[in-house]
Amino acid sequence: MSRTGLYAWEISTLSGERMNNRLLTWNHIYPVNDKGVHQLTGFGCRCNPRIDYESKLIIHNAFDFRDVIEEANRIIRDNAKKS
Numbered sequence: 001m002s003r004t005g006l007y008a009w010e011i012s013t014l015s016g017e018r019m020n021n022r023l024l025t026w027n028h029i030y031p032v033n034d035k036g037v038h039q040l041t042g043f044g045c046r047c048n049p050r051i052d053y054e055s056k057l058i059i060h061n062a063f064d065f066r067d068v069i070e071e072a073n074r075i076i077r078d079n080a081k082k083s
C-alpha cells in the first residue's frame with residue numbers, strides 16, 4: 001500500500017531545556033523525511049515552529065510547504081523586477 005504524499009510525524013522528547021533557570025521537558029513534533037533538517041534543540045528552528053507553552057510542545061512546519069511559499073515569493077520578486 002502506497003503512502004506517498006503523507007507525512008509521518010515524529011515526537012522527540014528533549015529533557016534539559018533551560019528556561020527561566022528551570023529545566024523543562026519539551027516535545028518536538030516534526031515531519032520525518034522532510035527536505036530540510038529540523039533543529040530539535042531550543043526554539044530556533046528555521047521552519048519557524050509553533051510553540052505551545054502550556055503543553056510544552058514545539059510544533060515544526062514542513063519545509064516542503066515553506067519551499068512552495070518561498071518559490072512563489074521568488075517568482076513574484078522576479079516579475080516585479082521585469083516590470
Ligand SMILES: [Zn+2]
Nearest residue numbers: 038045047060
Ligand atoms: Zn523545524
